[in-house]
Amino acid sequence: MSENLIEVNNLTTSFKIGTKYFPAVDDVTFSIKPNEVLALVGESGSGKSATAFSLMGLHRKARIEGEVNFQGQNLLEQNEGKMNKIRGGDLAMIFQDPMTALNPLMKIKQQIVETLKIHNTKSKSDRDRYAVELLERVGIPRPDRVAEAYPHELSGGMRQRVVIAIAIANRPKLLIADEPTTALDVTIQAQILDLIRELQDDLNSGVLLITHDLGVVAEMADRVAVMYAGQIVEVAPVRELFKNPKHPYTRSLLNSLPSEDMLGKKLHVIQGVVPALNKMDRTGCRFAPRIPWISASAHEENPQLRKIADDHFVRCTCYKHFTLEDGSEPDVGVEEYQIETGVEGGSAR
Amino acid sequence: MLKFTIRRLLITFPQLVVLSVLVFIMGSLMPGDALSGLIDPNIPAEAIQARREALGLNNPWYIQYRDWVFAMFQGDFGTSIFHQRPVMDVIGDRLMNTVWLSLFSTVLIYLLGLPLGLVSGRYNDSLLDNAITGYTYLGFATPQFIFGLVILWVFGYNLGWFPTGGSVAPGVAPGSLDYVLSKINHLVLPSFAIALIGLVGTVQYLRSGIIETKQKDFIILARAKGVKESAVYNRHVFRNSILPIAAFFGYEVVALLGGSIFIEMIYSYPGMGRLFLDSISTRDFSVANVLILLYGFMAIVGALLSDIILSIVDPRIRIK
Numbered sequence: 001m002s003e004n005l006i007e008v009n010n011l012t013t014s015f016k017i018g019t020k021y022f023p024a025v026d027d028v029t030f031s032i033k034p035n036e037v038l039a040l041v042g043e044s045g046s047g048k049s050a051t052a053f054s055l056m057g058l059h060r061k062a063r064i065e066g067e068v069n070f071q072g073q074n075l076l077e078q079n080e081g082k083m084n085k086i087r088g089g090d091l092a093m094i095f096q097d098p099m100t101a102l103n104p105l106m107k108i109k110q111q112i113v114e115t116l117k118i119h120n121t122k123s124k125s126d127r128d129r130y131a132v133e134l135l136e137r138v139g140i141p142r143p144d145r146v147a148e149a150y151p152h153e154l155s156g157g158m159r160q161r162v163v164i165a166i167a168i169a170n171r172p173k174l175l176i177a178d179e180p181t182t183a184l185d186v187t188i189q190a191q192i193l194d195l196i197r198e199l200q201d202d203l204n205s206g207v208l209l210i211t212h213d214l215g216v217v218a219e220m221a222d223r224v225a226v227m228y229a230g231q232i233v234e235v236a237p238v239r240e241l242f243k244n245p246k247h248p249y250t251r252s253l254l255n256s257l258p259s260e261d262m263l264g265k266k267l268h269v270i271q272g273v274v275p276a277l278n279k280m281d282r283t284g285c286r287f288a289p290r291i292p293w294i295s296a297s298a299h300e301e302n303p304q305l306r307k308i309a310d311d312h313f314v315r316c317t318c319y320k321h322f323t324l325e326d327g328s329e330p331d332v333g334v335e336e337y338q339i340e341t342g343v344e345g346g347s348a349r
Numbered sequence: 350m351l352k353f354t355i356r357r358l359l360i361t362f363p364q365l366v367v368l369s370v371l372v373f374i375m376g377s378l379m380p381g382d383a384l385s386g387l388i389d390p391n392i393p394a395e396a397i398q399a400r401r402e403a404l405g406l407n408n409p410w411y412i413q414y415r416d417w418v419f420a421m422f423q424g425d426f427g428t429s430i431f432h433q434r435p436v437m438d439v440i441g442d443r444l445m446n447t448v449w450l451s452l453f454s455t456v457l458i459y460l461l462g463l464p465l466g467l468v469s470g471r472y473n474d475s476l477l478d479n480a481i482t483g484y485t486y487l488g489f490a491t492p493q494f495i496f497g498l499v500i501l502w503v504f505g506y507n508l509g510w511f512p513t514g515g516s517v518a519p520g521v522a523p524g525s526l527d528y529v530l531s532k533i534n535h536l537v538l539p540s541f542a543i544a545l546i547g548l549v550g551t552v553q554y555l556r557s558g559i560i561e562t563k564q565k566d567f568i569i570l571a572r573a574k575g576v577k578e579s580a581v582y583n584r585h586v587f588r589n590s591i592l593p594i595a596a597f598f599g600y601e602v603v604a605l606l607g608g609s610i611f612i613e614m615i616y617s618y619p620g621m622g623r624l625f626l627d628s629i630s631t632r633d634f635s636v637a638n639v640l641i642l643l644y645g646f647m648a649i650v651g652a653l654l655s656d657i658i659l660s661i662v663d664p665r666i667r668i669k
Contacts (some may be wrong), residue, residue, distance in 0.1 A: 056573055080578065088575035095573075100566040105588050106664060114576040114584075150664040166574060 004031040005206040006055070006070075006174055008023035013047075013054045015277065021063050022277040025049045028066075029305075032174065037197075039209045040239070041253075047230040048210045049096075052176045055208070056093055058085045068261040070174065079174040090117045092172035094196070096179040098159035102151035104256035108135070108162055112169055134165040139195060148321035157159040157188035160194070167179040168199050175200065175209045181216060193220055214257060218242060223311070226250045232288055232305065236312040246314040248294070248322040249287045255324070261264035268324070285316040293325050294318055353414065354653065368421035368645045369638070370414065372414040375636045377410040389607045391590045404430070417638070431628070434638050444643075447620035449606035450543075450613075453536050457544035458601075462551035463591075469552060470559025470590065471582060482554065488549035493634075494611040501615060504538060511538045514617035539616045543609055547601075551594055558590030575633075588662065595662050599655030600648075607644045 008241045011028045014021035025047045032038045040048045053059050055068055057075060069073040071090060078086065089233035095101040103111060112131040116122065122130070138161040151159055160180065167175060178188060179197060181189035197220060200207050209220055217224055217238065224241045226234040234247040245251045249270075272290040280286070285299040303316035401407050407415060420427060426436040469481040505513035510532060512518070518531040562568065563586050571585045572578075610622035621640065628636035660666055
């Protein structure tokens with residue numbers, strides 16, 4: 001057991017709607033070790049990105065409570081000047097949409113050099129050289145030419161490589177990847193994921209991987225935290241989670257994955273949607289409204305994350321009584337899924 | 350870039366030809382000519398007819414047009430019938446006055462408008478922003494001639510800080526320092542009257558540009574790089590927000606060169622706007638035609654200027 005790289009304790013991030021604050025991230029606690037990939041999964045609106053932005057201190061108008069311990073300091077207590085030294089330095093982020101993440105009016109090189117300049121005191125010629133090296137490192141062909149190009153001259157995959165180059169420019173200890181492949185097509189997705197894993201190995205850094213793609217989780221993660229409606233509902237090592245999912249939400253998610261024996265049949269669907277921030281019932285199990293056939297007595301009054309095995313935590317007691325709507329047991333046979341999508345990547349670690 | 354500029358300038362030539370024909374036809378369609386307003390019962394009708402014949406006013410419009418164009422190519426832009434001086438002399442002094450007025454106004458518009466828009470967009474919905482946008486709405490709603498009159502009345506007439514008319518104090522020798530100072534002194538009121546109303550558009554464009562830009566992903570990425578908030582605005586938000594203003598810059602300058610008629614009237618400032626109005630009401634077409642051609646040429650150059658500026662600011666539309 002090595003020391004944790006980052007410890008997030010009881011993080012609560014609230015946004016103002018009308019005159020009241022509503023928590024989008026509700027009492028979230030997790031930690032990441034060096035060289036570990038923690039995947040944060042959940043539907044849109046479950047609070048994944050809000051969590052990442054809270055760690056980075058990128059929320060402008062939110063109320064953030066709790067504790068984010070990173071390298072012996074609580075990030076939530078740092079002033080802007082100190083945060084600017086940490087952001088882009090030891091704590092870096094990869095963004096979701098490469099088409100909009102780069103400044104259209106600045107050359108690629110300038111955008112990389114900008115972060116080098118803030119975090120190092122190297123000379124200008126060093127920075128220029130290093131920027132080109134970084135582009136080469138993220139697999140961009142003819143990096144010296146691309147360095148002089150503008151973002152609109154590059155494809156989406158290339159731009160995401162540039163965004164990654166910016167993120168790793170100062171050898172971050174923790175890399176937050178906010179749906180890094182969502183906006184890319186499938187072949188490019190695989191390349192980008194390979195690249196992130198390679199760089200993570202190189203830098204020995206921890207990764208917080210935010211995604212709603214369980215395929216990406218199977219391929220990349222060491223541990224998984226499942227988020228629903230602002231809360232973490234289940235945490236487990238990746239193999240355990242796929243083999244032995246507990247929480248009804250996790251199981252519903254896995255059950256709605258397309259697989260070979262589902263050919264020609266209708267896919268399982270989780271009914272309903274994630275409730276809006278200001279319309280959410282914050283007492284009891286938050287997933288209960290989406291599995292109405294489970295009796296109310298199965299749920300806990302005030303559900304807490306409980307340890308059910310080594311490193312496996314689940315919120316609420318309803319998992320003990322979960323069946324699908326037609327009364328059948330959900331398949332747990334997602335072991336194959338993991339094998340299919342290639343734990344080849346796992347061997348790289 | 351150079352090729353593009355030259356090509357654009359060459360295109361202006363046929364455009365000017367078409368414009369000149371249209372203007373000429375419209376001029377001939379108007380009832381009356383330069384002599385019809387001057388009828389003195391003591392002058393015999395034959396004398397007027399003879400004068401018309403001598404000036405070529407009885408010829409069909411295309412003959413008149415041909416004569417006019419031929420003369421222009423020989424550097425003769427005609428004589429103002431009303432002023433009895435060569436057109437170029439009449440326009441010359443006025444043109445310089447108008448150039449100075451629009452230059453002062455333009456500088457003031459951007460000097461005051463850009464900071465206001467920047468503050469307003471960065472701290473949108475704050476008290477300061479509400480005050481600034483409140484002012485812009487007032488500015489949009491205020492007619493320039495009313496505002497010009499109020500400024501004139503307060504600072505020129507009541508307080509007496511600035512002269513109320515003219516472009517230079519009488520009796521000052523041209524070329525001396527006093528002459529320059531007097532010119533500037535005369536420019537202050539009219540250029541502020543133009544700028545304080547004219548800047549509201551710039552403020553609003555910049556404000557909404559900044560509000561739109563500041564929530565873009567690349568701004569968040571800049572912050573995630575650790576860029577200081579002030580640098581985020583200076584380096585990333587501002588440049589991306591001035592694109593619409595850059596696009597309008599050329600047009601704005603041209604509009605100022607041609608469009609300060611009200612202010613020139615109110616401040617009895619001898620500029621082109623007034624000359625243009627006078628030349629039409631006195632049917633002094635030799636002046637009016639040249640002025641319209643000049644405006645047309647400036648509009649084309651202004652559009653070109655806008656394109657060049659925009660291509661410098663925005664690499665996505667860079668002209669190769």
